Amino acid sequence: MIICIGAGPGDIGYLPQRSAELIRNADVVAGFNAVVNVVQALIPQSAEVVLMGYRDQVAQLDKVAQLHHAGKKCVVVFMGDIHFSGFQYLERVERACGHPVDTIPGISSAQILASRAKVCFDETTFITFHRRGDLTPFKRHLVHVLEDQRNAIVIPCPWDEARSFMPWHIAAYLLENGIPAQQPVEVWEHLTQAEAQWRGTLAECAHQRFSDMSIMLIRTMNPIPSQIEPPPEAQ
Structure with a gap:
């Protein structure tokens, strides 16, 4: 076995x-x-x-x-x-x-992040850059995801200095490709261990530095409104 x-x-x-x-x-x-x-x-x-x-x-x-x-x-x-x-x-x-x-299967950091940040996977796309090979199609996909007004949970690529794609690289790439500078971003480090969180804009993220144990949440600027039934009217 x-x-x-x-x-x-x-x-x-x-x-x-x-x-x-x-x-x-x-x-x-x-x-x-x-x-x-x-x-x-x-x-x-x-x-x-x-x-x-x-x-x-x-x-x-x-x-x-x-x-x-x-x-x-x-x-x-x-x-x-x-x-x-x-x-x-x-x-x-x-x-x-x-x-x-x-x-x-096991529990992933993406699932933990969704829980911590209170985002729904129905309205969120997960993309990982923690892989070998050409990252270009995945970078383009991330741009399209944000253009489609979805949240994005992103695992950076930290382990190869020649092609690292860390949160500040990701932010710079998105800014270069037309994603608004005020797009809200969160970076979480060491989930379930010594957790740290940073919140800011895409423009601010481009000037921040984070450890290899990082995961990003890029929130949509136009969240989908709740589609549950309206609350009961006050008596």
């Missing part, structure tokens, strides 16, 4: 019970160092832990695949939810194993 699980946004309290059970019964637990640290308390002493980073992930996943094919119960942990920013990592797992693998 090999299964990939979303470990949540950084607080083990958000880990799904099914995922916790799989970790407790695993022969092998694998993932990036920071993600494995989140679930460390659940890993049995008998389990083999396979840690990795961006540079050695392919080689380390090959090792996990070998253990899987040898009959070990393997769990690969992802930060947040697998299908929000982890799909390329999932592709690497499946390439190493040579077949599709089962997944269990």
